[in-house]
Amino acid sequence: MKKLINDPEDVLSEFMRGFSIAHKDIVEYKTDPVHFHRAGGAVQGKTGLVSGGGSGHEPLGGGYVGAGMLDAVAPGAFFSSPTPDQILAATEAANGGAGVLHLVLNYTGDILNFEMAAELAAAEDIEVATVVIDDDVAVENSTWTAGRRGVAGAIAAMKMTGAATDLGYDLAKTAEVCTKINDSMGTMGLALTACTVPTAGKPSFDLGPDEIELGIGVHGEPGVKRVPMMQVDEIVDVLVDAVVKDLKFERGENVLLYINGLGATPLSEQYIMYNHAWDKLDALGVNVTRSQVGNYFTSLEMAGASVTIMRLDEELTKLYDAPVHTAGWRKGV
């Protein structure tokens, strides 16, 4: 393991301190328990938006806290959900008196810990609603699994739901639009390599030199199917077909086409994926009206990527276009 770190145990605290100094105009960093909230604190009267999850999904940590996106976030250890007290602290920091939405990615650990935190918040009379993001179409949503995972689409959901809270949506309407966003999108990804959690010191799984993992999650867990390496157009065929089948896009619909890099995959390769995905949607008569390509939700230095496609109506387009000012995503500000 060759990494630009000191003691593996200090990676997260040194990362977060560095981040908070570099972006002190946007975020405030608290250490006991660890969470980030917007510089200046909760916006009074606005619905609060809190998310959280394991670390290693950069620029999370604090990268999506700021105007137009999250009010606060609770980052856990690498690939481990945060603890209830972290989530509670983030919830308190996000509470402007109008309640707080928990945007939770569908992993057992995250669900359980957010559930405990919501119970604690209720005891403090903070109104909490929860929306679970499960955009990963690679996992069948059946009683045989813990359900579809929350993956790259969660970042779009954070941005658009944050925009809704800025536009004055109350807690119920915020939860409603967040659910609508979740229902409007699907994601599927693949990995070419594993990644190495600093505290573990070795790769999270082993992949042969000619193998890829289809339907990869974003926590270094193995995917749903290991297949021989293919040309990227064939891979994109599998990914896009799976999302299109799940979402049943129709001719004439408008969509966001969003390629997310998992860390070590060059942007050039991500745009090559975009290129072919766009051609496929074009052939189906689906209009790509918004585009997003980049490392929005990584798995440390994993090589791989995912394709997210989201149905966009007027409301969702407006939320996507709204200004946002965070370290990881900025426009209009």
Add this chain to the structure above:
Amino acid sequence: MKKLINDPEDVLSEFMRGFSIAHKDIVEYKTDPVHFHRAGGAVQGKTGLVSGGGSGHEPLGGGYVGAGMLDAVAPGAFFSSPTPDQILAATEAANGGAGVLHLVLNYTGDILNFEMAAELAAAEDIEVATVVIDDDVAVENSTWTAGRRGVAGAIAAMKMTGAATDLGYDLAKTAEVCTKINDSMGTMGLALTACTVPTAGKPSFDLGPDEIELGIGVHGEPGVKRVPMMQVDEIVDVLVDAVVKDLKFERGENVLLYINGLGATPLSEQYIMYNHAWDKLDALGVNVTRSQVGNYFTSLEMAGASVTIMRLDEELTKLYDAPVHTAGWRKGV
């Protein structure tokens, strides 16, 4: 070589086509010869700003073309300078009648090809001035080398010089401030791994599992010194000390502290570098008034990073803060 590509020979054209579709509101992509220019073409009466260089330094290609930054860019093959006819075409596309600045990174190939292009442009009565960026303090600037290389600092120079042209600087003043920017900064980097140019199919150099390359360039070329792996704080000591020694920062000065990732290095590690570099500058009494951390100038999927420190006076701070709207860097728009 496991990459998300089709035929290695098609990587650049598929990347660029995908990029140009995703960002058609910002850039226009031309294929004969290959270059990108701002959507809508040259801004009449404004000094034009053109850069270029080998591909593989993402989000270059077209990622820094747009309002507040480049007017046009000529991307060569991977890690190979563009050809004179590409540069000429970019120069024509950037020419709003007020002349064009060539912002050239100091590599023999780039220098020679931009020189030939400038001769061709002169023959078409386009006034061209050239500023060579050579921020890499790892290379001694002596008659014994081709001179200091242009590395990550070049991106800051593109952004700030582009801001100057938007503020109405004429060609001579633009060249002057670009030179000042170059003289105000120094960069030094390191690599943990090599990268693989798709058309070459194998890594550009070999690094042992416990070795790092100090003073790495950004073209996959080996660095100036191979040393055993160290803790990141020790590495940052070497990098920051070299830049500080070269630029002779003084107590009370304001600087930009800019960590650039080379591709596969997680943001967390880059912020850990920032964290220690900030402490070192703080101990010297140097004020970090602007911060930048991320993959602004990659070497494909190389693991590694560089530290750039730039002295900021009022003029340079204003240029740094000016709005910019490109695929790779956006604020205020």
Add this chain to the structure above:
Amino acid sequence: MADTLGAGWALDWIKKTAAVVNAQREELTDLDRAIGDGDHGANLDRGFQAVLVKLDGATPATAGEVLKTVATTLISTVGGASGALYGTAFLRASKLGDSDLDAAGVVALLQAGVDGIVQRGKASVGEKTMVDAWTPALAAGNEAVAAGKSPAEVLDAMAVAAQEGAVATEPLVATKGRASYLGERSAGHRDPGAQSTAYVLRAAADAAAAA
């Protein structure tokens, strides 16, 4: 060997648990690498090391007090599925630890903990989770109580059954937790949480034997 177990046993149990989790950190992590995300050992080790710090110099009067500290510390340091589940288990168990425990009392305390795990995690037997170690352990415990065994003997029987239960998760296909994403591919690997459960119960038995 004592007839009843109290604060001393509980303290020793938790110290022994912290020691075994630390010693087996790599093994637990490797099990989780195979079918999860490779952090189970690190998660529990972080949690129990924090517990050791919290208990250092403390003089709790009852097993309940000890377990409550364990619960709140695990909840605030572990994260992940196991943080919520073990945290909930120790919290529920702590409520039955106000006075010294006879054999039946020990089993009742652990039953309360497992009820908490099931209520939160909604897993039943055969889903390849820690429940597959806890359930046979409770059955063995009840049997030993009925046979009139001492607390130490009861816990030993539970630890043996838990370890067997952990081993028995190997052929199972997971339908809960991260391992469920792997579908059929989860078969052939032992569930990390079931294995850590076996260690927790082994530590409890060893502490009882020394009490």
Add this chain to the structure above:
Amino acid sequence: MADTLGAGWALDWIKKTAAVVNAQREELTDLDRAIGDGDHGANLDRGFQAVLVKLDGATPATAGEVLKTVATTLISTVGGASGALYGTAFLRASKLGDSDLDAAGVVALLQAGVDGIVQRGKASVGEKTMVDAWTPALAAGNEAVAAGKSPAEVLDAMAVAAQEGAVATEPLVATKGRASYLGERSAGHRDPGAQSTAYVLRAAADAAAAA
């Protein structure tokens, strides 16, 4: 063997150059990996393949016409240091190729090309560049002309000297081009541009022998 060389020779020269560059693409790239950025083979191959396409079916009247096409094509397809340098060299050389060339004429034509390389690249002998292959080649060429050799013999002598010059770059420390960043570490490796120069001259000699 012909006494003078014209368009036919030039066409054959360039085709043979394209063939050898294609065959040695890997070798040139490996040399450049060691002390540069690993693209010299790919750069030249891309350029000369484009030249083949441009020359396909063309019926140039003079060597000068051939070399001008080579020059403009290399300039617009190669990039890198070598694109500018070879491009400039062929452009300058093309100006001396209006009529058929005797032995002295061939050397003069190549001298003009090398003058272009030196003017653009500002390298002198010993800096570990292609100039270290061109310079001894020109010296050998002039010597052969003085000894009254045929154009083919002159080019053969030049090719031999260029190859020796390329080998002789191995111990040198580079002070021009990318290899200069390596300082002392550039010693022990052959300069890729010097090696490609030797191939270009070998192709010229073979084409002359067949003319």
